[in-house]
Amino acid sequence: MPVPALSPWVKPASAMSVRKDEIHQQSSAPLERSPQQNLCPPGFYMEEAIGGCAPCTDGIDYTSHSNTLPSCLPCTTCKSGEEEKNGCTPTKDTECQCKPGTFRGEDAPEFCQKCSTGCPDGKVMVMKCTPWSNIKCVDQESSTLTHGEAPVPGELATMSQ
Structure with missing residues (x-):
C-alpha cells in the first residue's frame, strides 16, 4: 500500500x-x-x-x-602589553x-607585569614565566618553593594543638 x-x-x-x-x-x-x-x-x-x-x-x-x-x-x-590569543x-x-616576558598576576590582574629574570642566590628555577604566572624558584637544598608552597600537592604539614 x-x-x-x-x-x-x-x-x-x-x-x-x-x-x-x-x-x-x-x-x-x-x-x-x-x-x-x-x-x-x-x-x-x-x-x-x-x-x-x-x-x-x-x-x-x-x-x-x-x-x-x-x-x-x-x-x-587587547590593551598595550597584551597580544591576541584568539580573534x-x-x-x-x-x-x-x-606578551612573552610578561604575566598577569593574581595580585594585579588588570595589567601585565614583567617576569623576573632569574632566581636569587641559592635558589633554582622550577617553572618558567608564562602569560599567567611569573617564574617559580625553589631552595636548592630543601626543594621548597620560596613562596611557601609545597612542591608536591598534598604534602602540607599539619599542626596539633
Missing part, C-alpha cells in the same frame, strides 16, 4: 518566526522568566526593522548567548593574553 503524501495545505513552520509585539519587550528582563519569548541564537541580534534576527559582523562585534539584544556587542581590543568571531569575544 503506498504511503499517503503530505496534504498540500500543511506549511512548514518558519525557523525564525518573530511576532511584532515580542520585539518591543524589555531586553534586560531575565531570560528564565520568559521561555515563550523568541530569542536570537549566538552570533545574531534582534533587528527591529526586519522583525527578526540579523547576524553580527566577524571581527567587529559578537553575541555569545541566545539574546534579544538590539545590537551585537563590540569586540574587545573575535560573531559568537565569541577577542581573547587577550600577556
Whole structure:
C-alpha cells in the first residue's frame, strides 16, 4: 500500500518566526522568566526593522548567548602589553593574553607585569614565566618553593594543638 503524501495545505513552520509585539519587550528582563519569548541564537541580534534576527559582523562585534539584544556587542581590543590569543568571531569575544616576558598576576590582574629574570642566590628555577604566572624558584637544598608552597600537592604539614 503506498504511503499517503503530505496534504498540500500543511506549511512548514518558519525557523525564525518573530511576532511584532515580542520585539518591543524589555531586553534586560531575565531570560528564565520568559521561555515563550523568541530569542536570537549566538552570533545574531534582534533587528527591529526586519522583525527578526540579523547576524553580527566577524571581527567587529559578537553575541555569545541566545539574546534579544538590539545590537551585537563590540569586540574587545587587547590593551598595550597584551597580544591576541584568539580573534573575535560573531559568537565569541577577542581573547587577550600577556606578551612573552610578561604575566598577569593574581595580585594585579588588570595589567601585565614583567617576569623576573632569574632566581636569587641559592635558589633554582622550577617553572618558567608564562602569560599567567611569573617564574617559580625553589631552595636548592630543601626543594621548597620560596613562596611557601609545597612542591608536591598534598604534602602540607599539619599542626596539633
